[in-house]
Amino acid sequence: MSTSNILRGTLILTVGTMLSRVLGLxxxxxxxxxxxxxxxxxxxxxxxxxxxxxxxxxxxxxxxxSKFVAKYNALGEYSVGRKLFRSGIMIMSITxxxxxxxxFLLAPYLSPMIIKEGKHSxxxxxxxxxxxxxxxxxxxxxxxxxxxxxxxxxxGPTAISQVVEQLVxxxxxxxxxxxxxxxxxxDMTVAIGFATFAAFIGAIGGLVVLVWYWYSRKKNLDSMLExxxxxxxxxxxxxxxxLISYAMPFVFVGLAMPLYQLIDTFxxxxxxxxxxxxxxxADTAFGIINTYGQKLIxxxxxxxxxxxxxxxxxxxxxxxxxxxxxLQKQLSVTLQILLFLTVPACIGLSLLGGPAYAxxxxxxxxxxxxxTWYAPTAIPLAIFTVTASVLQGINRxxxxxxxxxxxxLLKLVLNYPLILLMGEEGSIVATAIxxxxxxxxxxxxxxxxxxxxxxxxxxxxxxxTIFNGIMIVAVLVVLQLLEGVVPYSEGRIQAIIxxxxxxxxxAGIYFLLSxxxxxxxxxxxxxxxxxxxxxxx
Numbered sequence: 001m002s003t004s005n006i007l008r009g010t011l012i013l014t015v016g017t018m019l020s021r022v023l024g025l026x027x028x029x030x031x032x033x034x035x036x037x038x039x040x041x042x043x044x045x046x047x048x049x050x051x052x053x054x055x056x057x058x059x060x061x062x063x064x065x066s067k068f069v070a071k072y073n074a075l076g077e078y079s080v081g082r083k084l085f086r087s088g089i090m091i092m093s094i095t096x097x098x099x100x101x102x103x104f105l106l107a108p109y110l111s112p113m114i115i116k117e118g119k120h121s122x123x124x125x126x127x128x129x130x131x132x133x134x135x136x137x138x139x140x141x142x143x144x145x146x147x148x149x150x151x152x153x154x155x156g157p158t159a160i161s162q163v164v165e166q167l168v169x170x171x172x173x174x175x176x177x178x179x180x181x182x183x184x185x186x187d188m189t190v191a192i193g194f195a196t197f198a199a200f201i202g203a204i205g206g207l208v209v210l211v212w213y214w215y216s217r218k219k220n221l222d223s224m225l226e227x228x229x230x231x232x233x234x235x236x237x238x239x240x241x242x243l244i245s246y247a248m249p250f251v252f253v254g255l256a257m258p259l260y261q262l263i264d265t266f267x268x269x270x271x272x273x274x275x276x277x278x279x280x281x282a283d284t285a286f287g288i289i290n291t292y293g294q295k296l297i298x299x300x301x302x303x304x305x306x307x308x309x310x311x312x313x314x315x316x317x318x319x320x321x322x323x324x325x326x327l328q329k330q331l332s333v334t335l336q337i338l339l340f341l342t343v344p345a346c347i348g349l350s351l352l353g354g355p356a357y358a359x360x361x362x363x364x365x366x367x368x369x370x371x372t373w374y375a376p377t378a379i380p381l382a383i384f385t386v387t388a389s390v391l392q393g394i395n396r397x398x399x400x401x402x403x404x405x406x407x408x409l410l411k412l413v414l415n416y417p418l419i420l421l422m423g424e425e426g427s428i429v430a431t432a433i434x435x436x437x438x439x440x441x442x443x444x445x446x447x448x449x450x451x452x453x454x455x456x457x458x459x460x461x462x463x464x465t466i467f468n469g470i471m472i473v474a475v476l477v478v479l480q481l482l483e484g485v486v487p488y489s490e491g492r493i494q495a496i497i498x499x500x501x502x503x504x505x506x507a508g509i510y511f512l513l514s515x516x517x518x519x520x521x522x523x524x525x526x527x528x529x530x531x532x533x534x535x536x537x
Contacts, residue, residue, distance in 0.1 A: 020162040021302050027170040028295045032361045034177045035192065038119055041287025042192045045114055046128040048265045048290065049103065050135065050199065051258035055251060057099035057136055058143045061092065064247035065144055068239075069151020078224045080234055084243065085148050087236060092140040099140070103133040115269045119280045124189045132196035138203040145210045152221075157213040161206040169202025256384065256404055256438075260431050261290050263411050268427055271419035285424040288367050289374060296360060296371060297378040300345030301385070319394045319450065327450060334386065335457050337523055342382045344468055344510050350375035351475050352502055355488040358495035363488070373428045380435035387442035396449050403441030407434035460519065467513045475506040 032040060065088065069081035111125035142165075146158040176194035180186040264286065272282035318327040349356055353375065354368030361367060384407075388400040411434035418426030446452055479502055488495035514520045 020166045021298070023163070023166040023170060025295055025298065027174060028292065029360060030174055031177070031195070032292060034174075034181055035188065035195075037284045037287045037292075037364070037367070039188055039192050039287075040291035041283045042120055042124060042128055042189065043195060044261075044287055044291040045120075045125055045265060046132045046192075046196045047199075048258060048261040049110065049129060050132040050196070052255065052262050053099050053103050053133070053136060054139055055255045055258060057095045057140045058092070059095070059244070059247050059251055061088070061140065061143045061147055061247065064243055065147030066150035068243050069148055070153065073151060073224075076227070078221075078227070080239070081148070081151055082221075082225060083234070084239055085144070087239075088144045088148075089141060092144045096137050096140040100133050100136040103136065104130050107133070113266050115279065115283065119283045120189070127189055128193045128196050131193040132199055134197060135199035135203050138200060138207055142203055142207045142210060145207075145214065149210075149213065154217075157210055161209040161213075164209050165202045165206030167202075168205030169198045172201040173198035256388075257294075257381070259404075259408055260411055260434065261294070263408070263415055264290060264427055264431075267412075267415050268419065268424075271416045271426075272424065274416075275420045275423060277423065282424075285366065285370065288364075288370050289424070289427065292357075292361055292367065293371050293374045296349065296356065297346070297375055297381075300342055300349065301378050301382045324451070328452060331390065331446070331450065331452050332456050333523065334390070335383075336460050338382060338386050339457070339461055339464055340514070340519070340523055342379055343464060344471060344507070346375050346378045347468055347472060348475065348503060348506050349378075351472065351479070351506075352499050355479075355495045355498040355502070358488050359492060359499045362492070363490075363495065370424060370428070373425045377428060377432045377435060380432060380439045383439045384435055384442060387439060387446060390446055391442060394446075394449055396445055399445035400442060403438035403445075406441060407436075407438035410434045410437050460522075463517065463519060467510050467517075467519075470513065471506045471510045474509050475502050478502045478505050 031043075035043070065084065068084060072078070072080040107126045107129040108122070110129065111122040114125055115122070142161070146161065149155075149157040173195045176198065177191050180191040180194060181188070268286050268289075269279065269282045272285065273279055277285075318324075318330060350372050353370075353372030354365070357364060357367040357371045384403075388404075391397055391400045411430050414430040414433060415427060418430045420426070422429065443454075447454065479498070482498050482501060486494045486497050488498045511520070
């Protein structure tokens with residue numbers, strides 16, 4: 001396939017993934033309006049556990065299968081990829097059924113480990129976990145088909161199925177919530193159960209799209225198969241051994257956030273009760289952090305990492321071809337762009353925690369307070385995501401796994417004592433410490449295996465720190481001036497005004513300073529020509 005087609009396919013997949021993520025963010029606002037913090041907590045209890053089971057059930061299949069199929073297609077051995085596809089469908093079906101039955105049967109035993117009965121009962125948790133577990137019957141098979149198409153460098157089926165899956169899920173989720181709560185005046189637990197069941201309905205929608213693509217392209221795929229020289233004989237044992245070697249790093253990186261949330265799922269409420277808080281308060285705080293706060297901090301992470309990750313194919317190519325100087329420049333620009341976009345966005349979200357939470361959801365002092373604490377954790381999370389991808393690009397994935405394991409161990413060890421010491425903010429601090437440890441290990445591994453010099457990143461990072469400091473002062477001044485004029489506690493419109501005015505002032509000052517100092521030109525000048533400016537004497 002030509003380079004232009006590969007780039008087109010990558011663009012299609014990137015746009016599809018971004019659109020799917022945006023949809024996954026937008027629905028949370030009407031969701032919160034209908035179910036509030038209590039419903040959000042109940043939803044999160046089920047979805048965090050489901051996410052972990054899903055990652056285990058799919059075993060990193062989409063990217064691993066795509067890498068495996070692409071390798072043998074490049075050799076003209078199309079039958080090897082087809083052999084994997086046929087057996088993989090059966091294996092993914094089995095893992096899906098096993099995962100579904102395991103989660104369904106374990107639900108009553110997991111419930112007492114998650115909460116002390118208060119606002120929600122053990123039966124409530126059991127019900128919503130069982131409702132979401134049904135999706136495990138479909139998603140693993142869907143993941144394998146997506147990976148197969150990607151191995152043929154055909155990104156359209158994955159992109160379109162992702163968007164359809166998300167759209168169908170959201171329509172069913174919001175529709176069922178409205179019907180149960182508003183029309184039937186039904187029970188919150190039943191409504192949340194159907195909201196989690198939407199994962200299954202969405203997966204069916206995505207699978208239908210993929211099946212349609214399969215039958216519409218089968219003739220062309222079969223014609224490739226006929227040209228296969230069949231010179232490679234690969235046993236099932238060796239085939240899956242190779243596939244697993246590709247898959248394991250993807251499994252661990254994909255599990256990063258769900259595992260951090262899983263630790264909170266099984267320890268947060270218990271630690272909060274031990275710290276002297278009521279079970280109801282703990283339940284509310286958990287929902288704010290792991291459902292609503294998590295969605296908001298994903299905004300800067302998604303935007304920044306999407307831009308930085310777009311440079312990774314070039315990094316991989318430079319590393320493979322031994323182009324050391326080019327590799328150093330690409331790594332430096334990637335990390336600088338990541339810091340340039342992520343740090344001010346996360347700091348701004350933290351400074352505007354109260355009004356931002358009120359603007360997106362509703363006025364809630366606890367929600368604003370926790371968002372202020374939680375937003376900065378997006379910085380190490382974004383750096384971890386990008387550095388993990390760099391290590392995959394240079395074939396040093398095992399250090400990502402080691403770093404993640406150490407970070408999770410720190411989170412596990414520190415979660416209880418920090419919650420006992422600080423309350424609900426302790427959980428956030430433990431998460432930040434864990435991610436930071438993982439980032440340090442990733443950065444060390446990159447330096448060790450690429451001989452990367454961080455001096456330019458540090459120098460530019462220091463300049464960005466100064467600009468961020470000036471931005472912080474400006475935003476705090478604007479917030480102080482607006483406090484008596486537009487009190488954000490009085491309504492969503494007022495909160496939106498406060499966020500918009502403060503955000504525009506902060507972003508404007510940050511970008512003006514970056515432009516005047518030529519930082520924007522150094523980072524983006526070759527992409528956006530209007531940012532280039534002549535030095536003035």
